[in-house]
Amino acid sequence: MKNCNAPENQATRGILPIAGAMALVLAFAASHPQPAHAGRVTPPPVPTDIQVPAGNTAFLEGHAVGTQNYVCLPCPNPITPTAVCPASGFAFTLFTPQATLSADNNRQIITHFFSPNPAEKGTIRAAWQDSRDTSTVWGGRATASSDPDFVAQDAIPWLLLPVAGTKKGPTGGRSLTAVTFIQRLNTSGGAAPSTGCDALTDVGTRAFVPYTADYFFYKKTPRGYPDYGYD
Structure with missing residues (x-):
């Protein structure tokens, strides 16, 4: 048995x-x-002035929740030119965004902030850092659009940023090192306050304004891979 x-x-x-x-x-x-880029990423239609050039493909999308952080300064200043200064001679100036980007499953994938770009000898730029391998990409000079057909009233503009620099993570991570362009789309909130920065006594006042947005990251379309015209 x-x-x-x-x-x-x-x-x-x-x-x-x-x-x-x-x-x-x-x-x-x-x-x-x-x-997060395992599936096809399809950005929404955008104004013509912030379209990504042909030959680049969206590969990663992050849904941002955070704040746009402002400080009251005399105006004009190196960040706020004379052309946009109010009559008071003082204006809220962005000193950093502070946001977490998540994938569709709500898992954090990227943090967003301002930091020195080593590729430009420490020039302060908008930066995005991968939450796992800490690779980082810095955006260059942004093209902004407030087209009312796309951008919500009282929301920060939609943006297109070319890449100004990248850096691998300390263990060689390179999730973001292939990025060529970044778009900020579907914005809500985040605009600088319209009051509270009107006099010398207001200088140094800070405002942390909640916002949400979707960020799309592009890389060069691989050879032999169809360009779906995400731009």
Whole structure:
């Protein structure tokens, strides 16, 4: 009778290690999700002045929640030119955004802020840092659009930024090092306050204004890969 059950026992002993291995694989997959750019990324239509040039493909999208942070300064200043200074001679000036970007599954993928760009000898630029491998991309001079057909009233403009620099993470991570352009779209909130920066006594006042936006990251379209015309 013992010999009759031997093949079954052997089969059971074979199944258990396989089941254990599968459980480990599933657990690993759950804790290490697929990259956010695993599927096709399709940005919405945009104004013509912030379209991405042909030959670049959107590969990553992040939904941002955070604040646009302003400080009251005399105007004009190196950031706020005379042409946009109010009559009071004082204006709220952006000193950094502070936002977290998440994928569709609400998992954090990127943090967004201002930081010195090493490729430009420390020029302060908008930066996006991957939350896992800490690779970083810096945006260059932005082209802005407040086209009312696209941009909500009282929202910060939509933007197109060429890349001004990238940096691998400390362990060689390069999730963001192939980025060529960045778009900020679907904005809500974030505009500088219209009051509270009107006199010398207001200088130094800070305002942290909540905003949301979608950021789309582009890279060169791989050779032989169809350019879907995301721009």
